[in-house]
Amino acid sequence: MTNVTARPQKPTRRGSALVTDGEHTAAGAQPPAPRKSRSRLLGALALMGPGFIVGAWQFGPGNLASAVQAGSLHGYDLIWVIAVSTVLMLGFTDMSVRIALASDRSLIQMIKKRLGKVTGVAAGIGVFLITLMFSVGNAVGSGLGMSMVFGGSPTLWTLACTVLVAIVAWAPNYYKVFERGLLAIIALMAIGFLASAVLTKPDWVEVADGFIPSLPPGAGMLLVALVGTNFSINAAFYTGYASRERGLRPEQYKATTLADTIPGIVAPGIMTILVIVAAATALRATGGEAKTLADLAKVLEPVAGPAGPIVFGLGFTCAAFSSMIANATAGGTLISDALGWGNKLDRHRVKAMICLVLAFGLAVTLLAQGSPIQLIITAQALTVIVAPLLGILLLIMATRKDVMGKYVNRWWQTLLGLVGLIAILATCYRLASSLLGG
Known part of the structure; x- marks a missing residue:
């Protein structure tokens, strides 16, 4: 063998x-x-959502109106405010996401457990009050924008938009519906405002100079409004809730930061800067000021000619409508959680509170007198009053090892949070000074 x-x-x-x-x-x-x-790429796209919801909430009619006024009155000088606010906003949003991923409870529930029930209830009520203020600007803006595009009474359009959002809030799988809708609206707004800024042919060297901090005289309440709409701690506070609603897991933290949190917060900052650039270039050329809605519509006239007001109206309406949905959703969720009624969007009490926020905005809009644009600016500026409490609570929770585990703040994240609190307190002081002086 x-x-x-x-x-x-x-x-x-x-x-x-x-x-x-x-x-x-x-x-x-x-x-x-x-x-x-x-x-x-598909995996990254699948993670998009919570950060962009916050972005849609930030980039509402108040943000748009204050940005146009900033550009028309002060040129590019206030661009740096948007850049700094975006960085600070990113820091607090990241804290909220990490808190959500590190715990099996909502943020309000964790605050109640660690810092006392009264503190948790106060935080929820604080966010709810802020969303009430935002709801006014959203209601006014949606009606004004729709009337510019389709004609008719702004009041009737405000009523129609409010009813539509309320109906959507009661739809099955509400979170999925409004998340996808907001992503589409943000994409359309980004394209439109980028085209507006480029086609107005600004001096980009002067635009770059706007990133150098300076404080033009007479900024006053406008400066406060810019900070209040772009450094929105109440929106950051809600991000963790959206992350939990989305079902994000701790191991997805890095991926969701790159695919959702950073682009979701940076996008409205970039759009706000583009609006300032377009307004400064277009309105400075004609010597105009954006004190009325008709003035705001002139921003796109150099680009679109007679169609400018319609194009602007579409952008204004998209900003108001997307912010209306996100704002009411956040307010309804937080007040329901604070009162112990749950925080999931499929709960009827949460949906009822969402409709309450919408109803408040509609009621104030119907009863208020005076300039609607000034009403929007004032409502947004007042939001910074409650923000310090929310910022302090986020920072405290994010620095507690027993809460965060490996997701606890690093030293530079805590430092960024402290800088953010100083900025909020400074704007509160400036707001109080402006109100007392006026």
Whole structure:
């Protein structure tokens, strides 16, 4: 009997491919990189949501109106306020997301457990009061924008928009519906405002100078409004709730930060800067000021001619409508959680509180007199009054090891949070000075 020892076959070279036992790689075949790239892209897109909801809430009619006024009255000088506010906003939003991922409870529930029930209830009520203030600007803006595009009474359009959002709030799978809708609206607004800024042909060197901090005389309440709409701690406070509603898991923290949190917060900041640029370029050329809605519509006239007011009206309406949905959702969720009624969007009490926020905005809009644009600016500026409490609570919770575990703040995150609190307190002082002086 002959012993035959099987020798291992040597790899044979076929073209540029090596073939061994069990391998049947085609000559010249490469790994399916495009498929992997598509998978990564789809994975990133699938994580988008909570950060962009916050962005939609920030970029409402008050943000748009105050940005246009900033550009028309002060040129590019206040761009730096938006840049700094965006960085600070990103820091607090990240804290909220990490708190949500580190705990099996909502933020209000964690505050009640660690800092006392009264503190948690106060935080929920604080956010609710802020959303009431925002609801006024959203209601006014939606009606004004729709009337510019389609004609008719702004009051009737405000009523129609409010009823539509209330109906959507009671739809099954509400979170999925409004998340996808807001993503689409933000994409449309981004394209429109980018085109507006580019086509007005600004001096980009002067635009870059706007990132250098300066304090033009007469900024007053406008400066406060810019900070209040772009550094919105109440919106950051809600981000954790949206993350929990989305079902994000702790191991997704890094991916969701890159795909959702950063772009979701940076996007409204960039759009706000583009609005300032377009307003400064267009309105400074004509020597105008954006004190009325008709003045605001002139921003796009150099680009779109007679269609400018309609184009602006569409953008204004999108900003108001998207912010109306996100604002009411956050307010209803937080007050319901503070009162112990739950925080999930499928609960009827949460939906009822969402409708309460909408009803408040509609009622004030119907009863208020005076300039609607000034009403929007004032409502947004007043939001900074409650913000210090929310910022302090977020910072306290994010620095507690027993709450956060490995997601606890690093030293630079805490430092950024302290800088943010100083900024909020400074704007509160400036707001109080403006109100007392006026």
